[in-house]
Amino acid sequence: MNSTPVIVVKDLKKTYDKFEAVKGVSFEVYDKEIFGLLGPNGAGKTTTLEIIETLREKTSGEVSVAGFSIDQHPNEIKKIIGVQLQAAGYYPSLTLTELIDLFAGLYNATVDPMEMLKQVGLEDKHKAKFKELSGGQKQRFSIATTLINQPKIVFLDEPTTGLDPQARRNLWDLIRKIRDNGTTVVITTHYMDEAEQLCDRVAVMEAGKIIALDAPDALIDKLVATGFERKKEVKKANLEDVFIHLTGHEWREG
Amino acid sequence: MMAIARASFRSIMRSPSAVVFTLLFPLIFILVFGFINGGGIRLDVALDGKSDLHNPVFDSIASMQGIHLVPGLTKAEIDHNLQKGDLDAIINIQKRLADNTISYNVDVTTNMASREKGIIIRSMLEHLVDKANLRAAAMERPLVVLSSKEIQVREYKTIDFILPGQLGFSLLSSGVFGTAFVFFNLRQTLVIKRFFATPIRKPFIVMGEAISRLVFALLGAAFLILVGYFAFGFTLIHGFATFATMLFLSALGLIVFMGFGFVVSGIAKSESTIPPLANIVTLPQFLLSGTFFGIENFPEWLQPICKVLPLTYLNNAMRLVAFEGAGLGDILIPLAIISAWGIFIYALAVKFFRWE
Numbered sequence: 001m002n003s004t005p006v007i008v009v010k011d012l013k014k015t016y017d018k019f020e021a022v023k024g025v026s027f028e029v030y031d032k033e034i035f036g037l038l039g040p041n042g043a044g045k046t047t048t049l050e051i052i053e054t055l056r057e058k059t060s061g062e063v064s065v066a067g068f069s070i071d072q073h074p075n076e077i078k079k080i081i082g083v084q085l086q087a088a089g090y091y092p093s094l095t096l097t098e099l100i101d102l103f104a105g106l107y108n109a110t111v112d113p114m115e116m117l118k119q120v121g122l123e124d125k126h127k128a129k130f131k132e133l134s135g136g137q138k139q140r141f142s143i144a145t146t147l148i149n150q151p152k153i154v155f156l157d158e159p160t161t162g163l164d165p166q167a168r169r170n171l172w173d174l175i176r177k178i179r180d181n182g183t184t185v186v187i188t189t190h191y192m193d194e195a196e197q198l199c200d201r202v203a204v205m206e207a208g209k210i211i212a213l214d215a216p217d218a219l220i221d222k223l224v225a226t227g228f229e230r231k232k233e234v235k236k237a238n239l240e241d242v243f244i245h246l247t248g249h250e251w252r253e254g
Numbered sequence: 255m256m257a258i259a260r261a262s263f264r265s266i267m268r269s270p271s272a273v274v275f276t277l278l279f280p281l282i283f284i285l286v287f288g289f290i291n292g293g294g295i296r297l298d299v300a301l302d303g304k305s306d307l308h309n310p311v312f313d314s315i316a317s318m319q320g321i322h323l324v325p326g327l328t329k330a331e332i333d334h335n336l337q338k339g340d341l342d343a344i345i346n347i348q349k350r351l352a353d354n355t356i357s358y359n360v361d362v363t364t365n366m367a368s369r370e371k372g373i374i375i376r377s378m379l380e381h382l383v384d385k386a387n388l389r390a391a392a393m394e395r396p397l398v399v400l401s402s403k404e405i406q407v408r409e410y411k412t413i414d415f416i417l418p419g420q421l422g423f424s425l426l427s428s429g430v431f432g433t434a435f436v437f438f439n440l441r442q443t444l445v446i447k448r449f450f451a452t453p454i455r456k457p458f459i460v461m462g463e464a465i466s467r468l469v470f471a472l473l474g475a476a477f478l479i480l481v482g483y484f485a486f487g488f489t490l491i492h493g494f495a496t497f498a499t500m501l502f503l504s505a506l507g508l509i510v511f512m513g514f515g516f517v518v519s520g521i522a523k524s525e526s527t528i529p530p531l532a533n534i535v536t537l538p539q540f541l542l543s544g545t546f547f548g549i550e551n552f553p554e555w556l557q558p559i560c561k562v563l564p565l566t567y568l569n570n571a572m573r574l575v576a577f578e579g580a581g582l583g584d585i586l587i588p589l590a591i592i593s594a595w596g597i598f599i600y601a602l603a604v605k606f607f608r609w610e
Contacts, residue, residue, distance in 0.1 A: 055450055075453050083451035089443025091265045102261035106452040145448075 012061035023208035036199035082146025136167030258462025302346035418572030419545035433515025491579035513599035520606030
């Protein structure tokens with residue numbers, strides 16, 4: 001992993017009426033890493049993300065994506081990013097193939113819908129309609145739509161929320177694969193185990209501010225260095241390991 | 255943009271409500287009104303049981319146009335049906351023999367409920383009686399001779415009135431309901447937000463949607479006109495040119511009505527407020543714009559309202575084009591009024607439009 005920044009955020013602020021959702025955050029996302037934005041609900045993760053994605057106006061601060069400023073070249077940015085929204089919708093009655101065609105049209109790209117669906121393991125579902133998919137399948141499809149323009153950076157907003165452990169692991173594999181293909185991934189989540197497993201670096205947000213930013217391991221080491229100890233001795237496995245062991249790894253269609 | 259148009263078109267084709275409102279409803283109305291042929295007036299007449307049936311008077315009554323003899327009723331039923339208005343008249347014909355000459359007595363009873371029909375029946379019978387008496391009197395030079403002429407005109411069929419109205423109705427509901435619901439839902443389900451994350455420019459999203467609706471509605475309009483033309487003899491006076499002009503009018507009408515749809519989807523706070531709002535727009539036009547019956551039939555105080563609504567002008571323009579063979583140049587006034595509505599409503603739409 002190199003440390004060339006592809007996203008630079010400087011003192012970003014966002015105010016809704018009188019409420020300050022983002023109170024001046026600064027961070028950089030490096031090329032080809034998985035960068036996690038962590039924090040409780042309402043910490044400002046989604047707002048920060050949507051400003052970088054050019055979906056929301058900022059109040060002040062500076063943001064540049066792959067060298068393009070969000071003020072001057074929002075459309076250049078749109079061309080090189082892939083965005084998965086927390087709750088995006090698609091025309092409910094179109095099939096997956098038709099939806100991929102639609103998005104290819106929006107990017108002026110030509111793609112083979114089957115190839116795209118294969119990347120996310122949905123090739124069997126190419127005739128299904130979006131509304132007929134399960135939660136995990138919807139998220140996988142949603143990620144497939146972000147890859148159509150072969151983006152430099154993809155943004156995933158809570159992609160694993162509400163999924164079962166199998167679907168979650170499955171999605172982690174997919175996200176790692178995207179990173180390994182040379183795409184930078186910015187992801188928000190409030191599952192710490194997920195961030196620990198998946199992210200190269202994480203920023204922890206709380207009440208509109210970034211209160212920590214480092215590799216997960218480094219953050220853990222820092223905490224341990226302060227003398228922190230878990231109340232209970234950590235076992236070599238946890239309940240989720242038991243669950244996965246019992247119910248298997250394979251993808252579920254539920 | 256075309257990608258959105260294509261996707262949205264597929265989406266419309268798969269939405270049952272769009273197909274029902276744009277095609278099925280108008281088609282049903284056209285079928286219903288198409289089969290109620292405007293075959294003039296029908297007078298239900300029963301003969302009193304004691305009537306004499308073997309005489310020339312009865313024969314001429316039975317053969318009169320519009321008279322429909324209801325057979326096989328008892329005296330009580332006949333009286334009852336006349337009371338209820340199911341029968342328009344009871345006729346009693348009696349033959350009298352006095353001084354070796356035969357004469358007839360025709361008795362007619364009508365009811366107050368169907369007074370106009372009663373008047374028609376009476377005058378028909380009077381005419382019959384007069385003629386018979388004249389003949390009996392062997393009058394060779396009548397005092398007054400009435401000669402009447404009916405000029406030959408193109409037949410104005412029910413379908414010629416109904417079809418343009420239904421076409422207007424179809425465009426109105428497709429434009430208002432379709433647009434309002436689709437945009438509200440796209441916004442609500444964040445489909446539009448997802449589009450924003452792609453390089454497509456905002457106006458193209460709206461235009462893509464509009465194009466697909468336009469294509470769909472014009473296909474619907476073409477379908478209705480062709481069904482009317484082939485199945486019910488709808489008059490297309492200049493053939494294809496008329497057809498094309500009607501499609502042009504349909505497109506114009508739809509664009510204006512879509513403006514109403516945008517306004518509704520802009521001010522609706524939730525999905526459940528769309529139907530009432532959309533109905534406020536469509537229902538008055540549906541009833542007052544000459545969709546089913548001409549606006550001349552409305553009371554005077556209502557006329558000004560009728561004469562404001564855009565659908566009135568669309569319907570009138572359609573009828574002028576289809577039946578009178580008007581070209582676009584002949585319907586500039588309705589076109590101008592419809593366009594004025596368009597400008598007005600889109601100004602409102604821009605004000606109320608919301609992306610999220």
